[in-house]
Amino acid sequence: MTVLEVERLSKSFPIKSGLLQRETGRVRAVQDVSFSIARGETLALVGESGCGKTTVARCILRALPPSSGAIRFSPQEGTTIDLAPLSRSALRPIRRHIQMIFQDPYASLNPRMMVGDIIAEPLLVAGVPLAKRQARVRELLELVGLPPAARTRFPHAFSGGQRQRIGIARALALDPTLVVADEPVSALDVSVQAQIINLLLDLQDRLGLSMLFVAHDLGVVRHVSDRVAVMYVGRIVEVAPTIALYARPRHPYTEALLAAVPKPDPMLRDAAAAPRGEVADPANPPPGCAFHPRCPHAVDRCRVELPELREVAPGNFSACHRAEELTLVGVA
Amino acid sequence: MSIATSSEERFAQASQLQLTWWRFCRHRLAVISLAVVAFFYLVVIFADFLAIADPHAVDARRSFIPPQGFALFDSGAWSPHVSGLKGVRDPRTFKLTYTPDPARKLPVKFFVRGYSYNLFGVIPTDRHLFGIEGGQPVDGVFLLGTDQLGRDLFSRLIVATRISLSIGLAGVTLSLMLGILLGGISGLYGGAIDTLIQRLIEVVRSIPTIPLWMGLAAALPNTWSVTQVYFAITLIISLVSWTELARVVRGRFLALREEDFVIAAELAGASQMRIILRHMLPSFASHVIAAVSLALPVMIVSETSLSFLGLGLRPPAISWGILLQDAQNVQVLAGAPWLLCAAVPVIIVILAFNFLGDGLRDAADPYG
Amino acid sequence: MVEAARRVLSVRDLVVDFVQDTGTIRALDGVSLDLHAGRVLGVVGESGCGKSLTARAVLRLVDRPGRIVSGKVLLDPGAPAQQELTALDPEGEAIRAVRGGRIGLIFQEPMSALSMHYTVGNQIIEAIRAHSGLGKSAARQRAIELLQEVGIPRPETRIDAYPFQLSGGLRQRVGIALALAADPEILIADEPTTALDVTTQAQILALLRRLQRTKGMALMLITHDMGVIAQMADDVAVMYLGKVVEFAPVQQLFAAPRHPYTRALLRSVPNIRAVPRERLATIGGAVPHPESRPTGCAFHPRCPEIIAGRCALEMPPPLPPDQEGASCFHVMPKMMVDA
């Protein structure tokens, strides 16, 4: 069963300049993005800085109004709501079903509230009575591996990793149908990052969470996701099950990304060939396939015709004109 | 997974407010300043009780008496006393002037009866902290001397403190309300109304303050009572200073809107009201307090300068500015330099408020 | 054992304190390192372990309230022209000739080395002229060559660009060009690619490696990414809480890490080849703040191989400089035999 179905989602921001702040152009941060997430599934959204991952996440959470497209969400079996056109007040009752885990463990907790109150806030807002709230907070603290005494402390007494656990507990408070995590481990040290990744894996298993996992680290993504969507300059260029995508990428950009990751093995040196050029500017993307100036496989067609995302193998979608004919290299 | 051990318990359990307070306590100068400011406001509250003589009581006979010592012992025994006054006829002008007569000792007593007033504005009483009982009508404890009209400067200074400091407080309260209201609307709604308020602020700030105040103050009718003038002056000086507070409030509002924890509350389904009251207001309260303690001295100086220039409060009202006005001319300065001591509390209070404000600001936002 | 390359810089028992009103923080606790001509020393460790501080202390850039308490930094150790950087006035002429002259520095955020208000060319030309006698037009020619060398396309036009007109990757290339302006023998790169995307990172790392090899420079590469270390370093120093806890040639370190911390760190890195949904090995707890440094071996509260009754009380002996090994009771006895 599908929990979330995003269809042709687009979001653009005005570029303002000059004294009068007149609009002089638009950044097309997200363009025609479509994907779906099944119940209990984790879909990772990866790509380089500025490709629009956070914008997609915020549109789904409706912290931003999308410019166009549909965001069909099924809080329960049989009901589907399009979140895209909803007003602020119409959204409020639905909010509890989609929760977010933030990147910055310091900025995401109110420094003036006790941890117990932070975790209980969604419950309080949803009208859960006090006794139930307290019991639930205790349960949640245990779930994320914090001692019950944490309730009466303030966030400053916790390390980055512990704060991230608090943020996760808050996101899970109301048993959300979908959790959107925007780079939840990027700000953490390696040793703490591993703890949080393991926690997320445990929670996926225990609670059957459905998750949209935004990340830029392909190593982290490999550990936590069932499927991966790769974005480049506002568009999804490839979607595939995790193992398939890593083993045999179907888009030259995915291949380049995998090749660029520095492998933690000194025996595998100099194998990585970095792609040439720079990530394109979303305010002024190249015509045709946005990756063509950097693509070693580009042909004339790529410079003029925009490749559509299409199924090139069962379950594998790619937006490359030459997806079928190319044999791209992944990692074992 | 372990969390802070018991030795760190105090720190772990501390609220943001406590942490701010601990950080504040590390600024020694700011802590001293806080004590100084608190002392001055205590003086404000107990002004009449502390005053020795009626600050309005005129007596030409004791004009320009220099500050008088205050002896604690009399031939080895505890007996605080001052000297009485002795009339001396000037051999050239034949004018009778009074000078202290060390031979006549007047005992200083505590909780003596003096002029009547209302304590805290409500309790009628005539008790004062100290003073003398009995003696001739001209006698008194003139710690800081007297002015031309024979009024006790110490008592006048204390009562002036009340007016000068409370006018600052009233002005700040007024500009705080204006600032929070307009800054809050600006930051909360944004768009056209924000632009409008921002332009208004810019216009107000671009007007040179001194001429504006002078113009407005000069326009106050002569017939107005002391109270009316008092409120008018408050209004005038807060007219300008609200803009700074509005800026602080608006800036914090805009910054907080984008904070992850505010977005988290919104995603939890919290109402606007709850977000503002629970998450945003507490986060900038400390900034506002710091801004206020930096705005206060400006207000106090404004009132003092206006009154000094004769454009603010007018006698019989007593404020620091008015006391300084009395010390204006050279003749007085040469003959009665003690009148200048009215400048001392002005300087102390202004410095104290500035150090206090700096300390509060650093404590509230160690990174900004 | 490290082969006999010329030692160009030695750091010996460097101790740096931060004196605060809440107490004194010992941020570096006896760091010893050596840089060799033509070799890359990777310095790795988690946030706050003192990597950047080591680099700053070498260049005498420790700001108040920080203070170098003891230890030495020697340039050209053993040579007749040996210079003791720790003995120089941190604001003096001599250290400034070393900074940006003999030792080039590359920052994580290139903007911290570049000014917004001058063109890229102005800044590089100024750096070239400060450390050489070149005239204006010769320096400009050299600057264009440098920009070319660091792979900036169309250097003749880009030289007149302002830093904010360039992308992050190009800015870092300019930062590298700036560090190379005086032809340094030593390059210190503090997380040069942490702020960059993977594809850009791969480009910058390739560039750094090429430059380091062709010029025979000694490179000190600071990073928290084990992948970057594996790809770039010849020797590796692993730091934990202001100390070097393990030193080894890179192959040795990855094949047979000696210190329990290194072992745990390597196992907790998410791997691009992992079995999906595989759990990572973790280290319990988090890096303590140097303010509350544990007694004995600083790693003992998190160590899976702790020796009861010993590690919490005794400090394992520090690593002798420039010798492979680890500062751990499990490792030291073998080391002693070796020595």
Ligand SMILES: Nc1ncnc2c1ncn2[C@@H]1O[C@H](COP(=O)(O)OP(=O)(O)OP(=O)(O)O)[C@@H](O)[C@H]1O
């Ligand atoms: N509020 C905004 N106004 C204008 N442009 C914006 C805004 N938010 C994002 N953008 C632009 O939209 C594009 C996509 O940004 P987004 O934050 O979604 O990227 P991202 O993939 O999350 O990147 P990162 O990995 O750096 O977080 C960027 O070019 C960014 O500059």
Ligand SMILES: Nc1ncnc2c1ncn2[C@@H]1O[C@H](COP(=O)(O)OP(=O)(O)OP(=O)(O)O)[C@@H](O)[C@H]1O
């Ligand atoms: N200005 C300062 N005041 C107090 N302590 C400081 C200061 N600067 C650095 N330190 C201390 O020095 C320690 C080492 O800092 P350093 O910047 O070298 O860490 P790092 O290893 O580079 O970490 P990162 O990966 O986060 O860059 C920190 O843990 C901190 O406690």
Ligand code: SF4
């Ligand atoms: S469409 Fe062309 S340019 Fe784009 S990725 Fe495919 S081959 Fe390369």
Ligand code: SF4
């Ligand atoms: S000395 Fe002891 S605590 Fe430290 S790393 Fe070795 S075994 Fe672990």
Ligand SMILES: [Mg+2]
């Ligand atoms: Mg993002």
Ligand SMILES: [Mg+2]
């Ligand atoms: Mg650093």
